[in-house]
Amino acid sequence: MADSTIITGQYVQIDQTPANAGERLMARIVDYILLGVYYFAIAVCFNLISGNVSYFGDDVIIVVYSIFLLPAMFYSLLWELFNRGQSLGKKLFGIRVVMKDGTRPKLSAYLLRWLMLFVDIYLF
Numbered sequence: 612m613a614d615s616t617i618i619t620g621q622y623v624q625i626d627q628t629p630a631n632a633g634e635r636l637m638a639r640i641v642d643y644i645l646l647g648v649y650y651f652a653i654a655v656c657f658n659l660i661s662g663n664v665s666y667f668g669d670d671v672i673i674v675v676y677s678i679f680l681l682p683a684m685f686y687s688l689l690w691e692l693f694n695r696g697q698s699l700g701k702k703l704f705g706i707r708v709v710m711k712d713g714t715r716p717k718l719s720a721y722l723l724r725w726l727m728l729f730v731d732i733y734l735f
Contacts, residue, residue, distance in 0.1 A: 625713060630706040641700030646683050653679050688725035692718065 618624050630638075657676050682689070690698040696708035696715060708724065710716050716724070 627713065630704070634704045634706055638698070638700035638704045638706060641703055642686065642698050645699060646686055649683050650680075653683075685725070687728055688721055691716075691724070692721050 616624060616626050653676070657672065657679075660672075687698055691701075691708050694702070697706070701707055708716055708721075710720065
């Protein structure tokens with residue numbers, strides 16, 4: 612892939628190579644494996660709890676289960692936002708999310724990226 616040249620506000624030239632599709636795909640697969648492990652652990656815990664404790668109503672179990680699944684739903688948004696543009700998979704492959712000019716994305720860019728991920732992948 613072609614290198615991209617960025618000139619910072621201090622007139623420093625930075626050359627960087629965008630990640631190829633294979634690296635991006637492998638990083639996404641690592642993230643999905645981690646999410647799968649999280650989903651499995653939550654499901655096992657709630658099956659144990661709901662099977663042994665009969666005084667919880669089904670509605671309470673569903674609400675608590677949904678609350679525990681919220682971090683998984685916001686996984687990519689939260690990791691990229693608080694970890695300088697890297698999820699765990701991206702960190703493993705040494706790639707990160709940056710704006711076209713090489714700067715760190717703002718919250719709005721991360722939100723738009725997360726919404727498009729939701730539309731593109733989760734609804735697919």
